[in-house]
């Protein structure tokens with residue numbers, strides 16, 4: 666657990682208490698670096714997942730944001746919301762086994778799924794999330810990845 670004050674990754678638990686319904690654990694933590702004390706609530710859910718972005722910037726996993734990015738990619742592709750939800754649920758299940766995923770891993774996993782589901786959506790998603798230097802790079806990417 667990162668310290669919310671100095672982002673030091675080493676914090677120790679000084680007190681744990683389960684909520685009445687047993688589904689949440691309240692933990693009192695102390696940062697080993699700056700001695701900042703804070704409380705965390707741990708839920709038995711994927712929603713505690715953290716997405717690590719570049720330069721150690723982290724943010725809380727946001728299902729809506731992921732859904733939006735996929736919806737943009739499948740715009741007018743006649744894909745049902747049900748399928749999209751199913752994709753997200755499966756990905757969450759995969760990521761849920763880890764405590765942290767990188768944003769790169771998120772893109773890669775989404776791309777992998779879209780490649781099987783809808784090639785146009787796949788290409789759109791790739792064009793938004795991978796930084797292509799030029800149209801040539803993009804064309805090469807498509808050629809390489811859509812070869813069957």
Ligand SMILES: [Zn+2]
Nearest residue numbers: 668671696699
């Ligand atoms: Zn700290």
